Amino acid sequence: MRLPLAPQPPRCSLDFGRSPTNEAELQGMRAAAWHRHGVAAIPVDDIADPWLRQAITNEANRRWGRRSGGMQHGR
Numbered sequence: 001m002r003l004p005l006a007p008q009p010p011r012c013s014l015d016f017g018r019s020p021t022n023e024a025e026l027q028g029m030r031a032a033a034w035h036r037h038g039v040a041a042i043p044v045d046d047i048a049d050p051w052l053r054q055a056i057t058n059e060a061n062r063r064w065g066r067r068s069g070g071m072q073h074g075r
Contacts (some may be wrong), residue, residue, distance in 0.1 A: 014053060029041075030042075042056075044057055044060075
């Protein structure tokens with residue numbers, strides 16, 4: 001039972017009742033990031049051109065370090 005003027009219980013920013021994001025929602029978020037912030041979020045495996053894919057991978061590795069886990073192409 002809550003008292004009428006009692007403070008609200010703490011709220012959590014994690015929404016445990018929400019289902020995982022689906023592919024259509026991810027595409028919408030990627031489009032919004034591009035249009036609002038000029039950020040292109042493209043999965044590396046979706047880049048067909050091997051030279052371009054490697055160039056983007058090299059730049060990401062330079063900026064943020066190598067990825068841990070996941071597939072290691074050519075290794």
